[in-house]
Amino acid sequence: MGGKVTCTLGEVKNRADFIIYWGGNPAECHPRHFTKYTLTQKGKFVPTGRKGRTMVLVDIRETPSAKAADVFLQVRPGKDFEMVAALRALVKGQPVDPALVAETGLTVEQLQDFVNQMKSCKFGVLFFGMGLSMTRGKHMNSASVLALAAELNAFTKFVAMPMRGHGNVTGADVILRYTTGYPFGINLCRGYPRFNPGEFSTVDLLVRGDNDASLILGADPGATMPQPAIEHLARTPTIVLDPKVTHTSKISRVHITTAATGVSAPGTVYRMDEVPLPLRPALKSPYPTDEEVMRRIREAVMKKPAWLPAANGRLAARA
């Protein structure tokens, strides 16, 4: 878990009496988070359910999630990092400059109250969303809230968890971590894994035009990436595996239709707390699964001589 102080959603349900959502709008993006895992459920050590829990929402605007919150703290856009820094200072009893705190749109008193609540709870959890991790400061923001949660453990039990979005993106992190040692943006072109976000991350690679072919699985970059990246996908051979003919399929040389994960394709996916769950598809697809097509492409590549001459014998032995 990379030093992250975290837990499963089952522990949150059974223990958490103080819940923070930062830069996320679960009411609209993770509709059952409140009712299934965090706020309203009665837990083993929170027998009164919603009454026994306090929820604080930190965001730049008052989203529908604010209705479910006991306290809403409106931070000025792009000032999350400054706010976390002030909180971390207050947790340690350090003086903070009210003028600097004012820049976050909040007062020292509000932050001190917030810190008092964090320190006096029995089990606190901080969920952070893309409003924190994808805005100014990006991964530095994530790192700072993870550090805040870790530091609070000098006073009480406190954990942090990212609110992961679509599909099985958590599974991608887990699988890449245990197979290569890194979570994303991994280059294997020297025969061993190298990790360097910014260099080997997809947008950067495509915008610079570094790669000379792409295989897209379970994503539609043709609909979401910046224009120069899309142009590079169209210029070089691109292969798409998807249940639908997507924007990316239309600019690619090869498209293969596959069964829809979870609806008609079985397998395993990871929940945002890194608990793996089996899929139970209700339909039977006329198309092969992603897994099957990936295996067939891999087997077709394995029939060709290995690009690393020394690997030829080893690969034959693995096949």
Add this chain to the structure above:
Amino acid sequence: MPELKIVKNATCTFCGCVCDDIELHAEGERVVETKRACSLGESWFKHHTAERLYPDALIDGKPATVDDAVEVAAEYLYRAHMPLVYGLSNTTCEAQREAVFLAELIGGVIDSHTSL
């Protein structure tokens, strides 16, 4: 009238909650009822059907067989000096593992939505 099939404790993968307590009712090629799913989950399950709406595969925009598409894909990836394997979100862990194996074989870069 196609037979009604009921799947208990089905898993929704539309958002990171991955609720695994959904009861699905399926008739033929489509899901008709989604008990306990939220509105996002419900529309996701009902939106994907098992109908044959698209060709098995396309090569340069023309319908092709999966066998041919697999061969052509393998050849492109094999020939590339620096291929990229990207996405890995709306798919299973089993397919992700195959993706890592393939990326290693072709000496490429592997990356997911997390890098955005």
